[in-house]
Amino acid sequence: MSERHAPFTYNFLKPGEIRLLYSSSSAKETVWSLRTSNLYSPQSGNEVAFDALSYTWGNLSDTFTFICDDQELQIHSNLKEALPYLARRRSWLPIWIDAICINQSDDVEKLAQVRMMHTIYSRASQVWVWLGCAPDDGEEAIALLARIAQVGKEVNGQSMEQFPRPTPESKGLPSLHSPVWPSVYQLIYNPWFFRLWIVQEAALAKCIRVFYGSNEIDWKVLGEAVDFGTELGYHMRDSDGQKPRTGDINNHNVFLIREVVQDPSLHVPWQHHLLRTLLLTLKSHRCSSPYDRVLGVLGFVADDQIEQIRLDDNPSLVDLYTRFGHSLLSSVGPSKSNWWAFFNMAPISEKLPRLPSWCPDFHALSSLGETPMNSLVSPIASNRYKGHIPYYASRGTSFAKQSSNLYELTVRGKTFDTVSRVYAKFPHASKFRAGGTSIEEFSNMLLDIRIWEKTLAEAILQAPTPSKDPTRDLQMSFDDNVPLKTTLDDYWRTLVGNLTERTDYTITCEMFHDFRRGLDAWAKYVKKLDWKIDSKL
Incomplete structure (x- = not known):
């Protein structure tokens, strides 16, 4: 006993x-x-x-x-x-x-x-x-990390349409049937990477050492394997068509944020860093308590800076979120793109009672759909992230006014137009980014996009009432002399966010026409196949 x-x-x-x-x-x-x-x-x-x-x-x-x-x-x-x-x-x-x-x-x-x-x-x-207790082949898995990183760098940037795709053996890696791969995945996609509290713990450390059972792993080697290991699943196949596991790319956020904190040349005001870190970790990093969603990132700021947030000794959850949100929104200002990514998270159907309309419910958001990250900008200076240029609709100055009433947010700017109607958003955006869908599911998504775009064009361009041939009716709004509510150029540029210059090509109006013709051609092809999706045709 x-x-x-x-x-x-x-x-x-x-x-x-x-x-x-x-x-x-x-x-x-x-x-x-x-x-x-x-x-x-x-x-x-x-x-x-x-x-x-x-x-x-x-x-x-x-x-x-x-x-x-x-x-x-x-x-x-x-x-x-x-x-x-x-x-x-x-x-x-x-x-x-x-x-x-x-x-x-x-x-x-x-x-x-x-x-x-x-x-x-x-x-x-x-x-x-x-990182947990290592299995029997833990040492072999650790020894593979450097090679995985090297191979990932080699295949990164190669066309995903390259055939035949290289096998792991051709790159000096074990067959995907080798029992060592589960141990490799346990390292690259370890639960540690997705815990909210560890982000600050790793970023602030003067010296960081990694334990996997009794084995120690070099931090830089682990980071490169995490960063480039995902590339293997996109570019490699085993002899029987099996591909290496691909996981959430957000597991590399821990390394990116540490790089920002440790490199003086990448430093930004603490409010900006706190806001960016919150956005980077909101969907990908877990915490057990709704309080931790804020407390888990406060470690990035010093004691005197925390005082500026004006937290009580034992705040309620509503008060914690409100004071934290008010401090960031009134300090950073809407001239920064991260401000809008943060602000756009506020309006959700299920949020804490008494939480101001402008303040996000961070814990509720962490379990909902995709975070609006399209305007999130990271200053990381690594080669893989260079060239990410923020887009601003206006170059004017706007700012949020400091107020003694923490439940009130006043934003000063210039009214240049009024939103009179909000149209349906682009369908299946998150699924397209995730990939890995079946041909039937992918076909359904294309047909949904076709319906969405036709409905949008009819409403905005004031196309004639559809007849038995909706393709012809909509084509008239583009090719014939039909009065338009807005110009075609404004319409298609709005759909691409007016970001026409890409890395190696330029989006043109003719490319947009080709896109629409391709959707119509696909719909006709699917109809001939007699798939059970006729309701979308």
């Missing part, structure tokens, strides 16, 4: 204090203890030295007993697995672990410690990343 211990009792933390976890290992066991330290010791004039851990909490329903200072704490499975490896890591320093070093039942302490996250992770001597 195991020895029973009293529940852990946390001491009260004074301003500037944190708890650090110490370990003492012998051949039989590891003894853990918590000690309180000030982040800056006025007695010695030296900063306290410590490490910090970055990891995912895992399944919150499973808890395990952890003995610390001869008392019981409850921890989750992922941390339980990590602790033996952390006790044997190559460091003599104590370590800061949020689940243990913060009293999770004290909301006031949690908020106070969250406000110190910027200092904790930026001052830590090393931040250890825990």
Whole structure:
């Protein structure tokens, strides 16, 4: 029978204090203890030295007993697995672990410690990343990462229509039937990349070290494998037609954001960085509490900057979102494209009661459809992202007015037109970007787009009432002398956002005509095949 211990009792933390976890290992066991330290010791004039851990909490329903200072704490499975490896890591320093070093039942302490996250992770001597226990072939998977990155770089930029596509073996990689690939995917698409809190933890670290069981992985090699590993699925096929797994490209956000934070030449005002980070992580990074959707990115700003957001010690969720949203919208201003990406997220049908109409419900958005990211601009200076030029409809200056009433947002600009009608948006946009649809599903999407465009053209260009030949009626609005509500040039340019200059070609009106003719030709072809989609013809 195991020895029973009293529940852990946390001491009260004074301003500037944190708890650090110490370990003492012998051949039989590891003894853990918590000690309180000030982040800056006025007695010695030296900063306290410590490490910090970055990891995912895992399944919150499973808890395990952890003995610390001869008392019981409850921890989750992922941390339980990590602790033996952390006790044997190559460091003599104590370590800061949020689940243990913060009293999770004290909301006031949690908020106070969250406000110190910027200092904790930026001052830590090393931040250890825990990716989980490695399988038996973990070392082989780690050894493959550099080659995966190299091959990904080689095939990146090649035409996706290239046939025959290279096989993994032709590029010096194992067959996709090799049992090592699941271990590779566990690394490249590890759940750690998609936890909201780890974004700031990795970005702020002076030195970052990655644990996969007892193995250590080079951060740069891991980043390149994550970045370019997705390319394998687009450009390679095994001998039987199987392709490598492709995943969410947002798993590379962790590396991109760290690059911005660590490179002084890429620095922007903290409000801009906070806004951009929120937009980058909203859909791709998970958190368990709706409060964490804001608290999980506050670690990017220093204590004095957090004061400008004017957060209460224990705010309600509505107050937290409102104060946070008001601070960003009134600081950045609508002359920046990210401002509009943020602002456009506010109007959704299901949001917190009493939340202002202009303020997004961040947690609700994280579980809904696609975030409006079309105007999101990232200043990352890597070669793969150069040439992304923001588009502005107006070069005039507009700004949001600071107000003492945090539930009110006043934006000053110039009224240049009035929105009189909103038309249906482009159908299936997210599915087209995701790819991987069947021929039947792809055909249905094309037919939906054809109906959408014809209806839109009829309404905007005031085409004649359709007869038995809708193709001919709509063609009249383009080719014949029919009075137009707006010009054809304005119409097709609006559909492409007036962004006609692409990397290696220019969109023209004739190309738009070809696009419409292609949709009509496809509809006739599908009708001949007698597929069960006649209702769209």
